[in-house]
Amino acid sequence: MRPILATIHTSAFAHNLQVVKKHAPKSKVMAVVKANGYGHGLLHAAAGLKAADGFAVLGINEAIKLREAGYQQTILLLEGVFDASELTLSARHHLEIVVHCLPQIDILEMAKLTTPLNVHLKMDSGMHRLGFAPHDYLSALKRLKACANVANVTLMSHFATADDERGIDAPLSVFKSVTKALTHPISLANSATILRHPNAHFDWVRPGIMLYGATPIADAPAKSFDLKPAMTLTSEIISVQTIQKGESIGYGHRFTATKTTKVGIVACGYADGYPRHAGQFANDELQHGAPIAVCGQMTQTLGRVSMDMLFCDLSQIPEAHIGAPVELWGETVPVDNVATACGTVGYELLCAVSARVPFKVIQN
Numbered sequence: 458m459r460p461i462l463a464t465i466h467t468s469a470f471a472h473n474l475q476v477v478k479k480h481a482p483k484s485k486v487m488a489v490v491k492a493n494g495y496g497h498g499l500l501h502a503a504a505g506l507k508a509a510d511g512f513a514v515l516g517i518n519e520a521i522k523l524r525e526a527g528y529q530q531t532i533l534l535l536e537g538v539f540d541a542s543e544l545t546l547s548a549r550h551h552l553e554i555v556v557h558c559l560p561q562i563d564i565l566e567m568a569k570l571t572t573p574l575n576v577h578l579k580m581d582s583g584m585h586r587l588g589f590a591p592h593d594y595l596s597a598l599k600r601l602k603a604c605a606n607v608a609n610v611t612l613m614s615h616f617a618t619a620d621d622e623r624g625i626d627a628p629l630s631v632f633k634s635v636t637k638a639l640t641h642p643i644s645l646a647n648s649a650t651i652l653r654h655p656n657a658h659f660d661w662v663r664p665g666i667m668l669y670g671a672t673p674i675a676d677a678p679a680k681s682f683d684l685k686p687a688m689t690l691t692s693e694i695i696s697v698q699t700i701q702k703g704e705s706i707g708y709g710h711r712f713t714a715t716k717t718t719k720v721g722i723v724a725c726g727y728a729d730g731y732p733r734h735a736g737q738f739a740n741d742e743l744q745h746g747a748p749i750a751v752c753g754q755m756t757q758t759l760g761r762v763s764m765d766m767l768f769c770d771l772s773q774i775p776e777a778h779i780g781a782p783v784e785l786w787g788e789t790v791p792v793d794n795v796a797t798a799c800g801t802v803g804y805e806l807l808c809a810v811s812a813r814v815p816f817k818v819i820q821n
């Protein structure tokens with residue numbers, strides 16, 4: 458069998474959930490498992506995070522999958538419903554919904570639901586993506602309160618710069634000034650806010666990336682928060698080449714050896730989700746690619762990533778032969794470091810792991 462494998466560590470999820478609780482001990486935890494559990498598999502992530510108070514997903518199908526798997530906690534649809542039929546389904550499965558725009562209130566008012574729904578009313582506190590503008594927020598709340606299909610309302614917003622030096626002071630004060638007379642529960646904090654801004658934890662926190670063991674903050678490694686990677690992506694060396702000075706490898710001959718170089722070919726390519734532009738953002742002359750580990754030793758990718766394979770430098774790893782173990786990311790190679798060498802964030806790499814990669818779940 459082709460040797461690529463994504464191993465999911467259930468215990469890392471449980472550990473990272475404890476890290477969330479340590480930072481936000483008074484808040485309930487809504488574990489964000491959208492995008493197929495950030496690429497880990499929705500049900501794998503949910504199993505690891507079963508102690509969470511709730512789950513947040515994007516699509517109603519993901520929510521129903523969780524209900525059908527037996528999860529009884531709060532399940533929130535992060536963008537709410539897209540039409541009236543999803544509202545009926547939401548009521549049937551006891552889902553909670555975000556309401557972020559007027560047409561969603563119209564749908565709620567016109568529906569005839571058997572049970573009223575809990576609603577998370579979203580304010581646009583400055584990100585300008587989803588949500589009611591601050592000056593429209595209270596009138597939206599008034600309509601929800603008057604609507605027979607609405608049970609409880611949670612006040613919700615999302616921050617654009619919780620992970621950098623600009624912080625959340627401006628949007629938080631907008632949110633607070635609009636809601637100061639209200640006593641509803643509040644939900645604001647993503648991972649970066651949980652780790653950096655305890656003044657915005659409130660009733661619910663909504664961690665995503667930190668639960669998977671990657672960092673939400675560019676200059677702070679996941680390890681510095683005691684987070685453990687929930688996924689290890691591994692493969693093997695399937696061919697070894699020795700190239701001479703002046704010879705080049707791969708499509709476009711993007712890497713040319715300056716000395717005799719032992720090169721390993723790894724069974725992992727962009728069709729597995731590994732970024733094709735790996736290494737294009739490497740920042741010094743000696744650095745040609747993204748970090749990768751072979752036989753437990755750090756090295757780097759070389760040349761262009763192909764659809765099904767990539768190259769790596771084995772010059773310093775004499776024991777590496779065909780069949781040698783390779784870690785693309787995980788305990789030895791933080792996914793965030795691979796992401797940096799690819800000009801992106803760990804979120805994108807994890808979400809992109811493709812359907813052809815087999816998964817193995819271990820309970821260690």
Ligand SMILES: *Cc1c(COP(=O)(O)O)cnc(C)c1O
Pocket residue numbers: 489491535615646647648649663664665666667673
């Ligand atoms: C994705 C998402 C989160 C989780 O964000 P992380 O940065 O992964 O912690 C929280 N809230 C909302 C509304 C989201 O869309």
